Amino acid sequence: MKKSLPLLFLLVLLTGMLFGLNTSVHVSNYKTIDKPVEVSNETTFHQLMDVLTHPRCMNCHPTDNLPKQGMERQPHHFDMARGADDHGFEATQCHTCHQKENNPYSGVPGAPHWGLAPASMGWQGLTRIEIAERLLNTETNGGKNHEALVEHLTKDALVLWAWNPGVDANGVEREKPPLSKEEYIAVVEKWFADGAVIPTK
């Protein structure tokens, strides 16, 4: 036993040296940076558009006056349509079925002022660039400047419903947009803080 102790000590020493050598080689392969990597405007733009083109948002931004429903974006049941004020018809309105919050029993989604976005803010079938152009154009966006747009996009209860979409009639959770609500809000704020630049076509 006593004779094997020096051998054991030598083995531990050699192992330690090998690991130390190995680590120093790997560290030298990395570049050191002084500041965090900048996320490009184009990346931010596309992150924002990943959300805005998701069915949870797009279904209520039709260009044919027909609300859509589901991930497959099928036309709303029973020919429900925009009507004169974006909230359905005289006696059968959005709130005939959609209340101020999701209904866990019927599976009918709900949020305050449930309805379609104005026709001028229809996005269905448009490119990401065209959507952004409509979003920023005060003639199509209801006269909103950048500050008002950030407010709408990050605080409006119906917009933020996309992250609390509830369950469908079968009790299955609806899919949420690809970014978390917090990530989305950060992306909106960054894109506008950077000037809301639309990538060149």
Added chain:
Amino acid sequence: MKIQLIVNGTPQLVQIEDEMTPLLWVIRDVLDQKGTKFGCGKAACGACTLLVDDQAVRSCSYPIKFAEGKTITTIEGLGTKENPHPVQQAWIEEVVPQCGYCQPGFMMATAALLKKVPKPTDEDIDNNIINVCRCGTYYRMRKAIHRAAALNSELPITEQEKE
């Protein structure tokens, strides 16, 4: 929780454990007014349509907590046997129902429509009356809706205002 509401002109105080309980079940099971029907349970068929503050609502998808302080009208409160509502009178004259199950919902939706559009066109009817009838009585219902509009217009102004 306790909910105060007015149903067919009568103030009601109901005690409900689950605030999300559909208004439909309170009307039917607590207040024992069975005219409003359960159909699909997902606000699609319209059999459960009633009026909340004169607005057509699918009661199977309307949580009782939202009914606090509201005025509810069901088919039982639309008119009486002696003095039927123009919609009820028109339904009788045109012999609309077949099995009849969905008819209260259609009649309440029509009553709501006539309040907003006293003389609806066929397009108005197509847009607003989107309930489902498995017997396919749509053709007779369309005639009845036009008849109800005519009967409504024959009422003295004060009677129309009541509707």
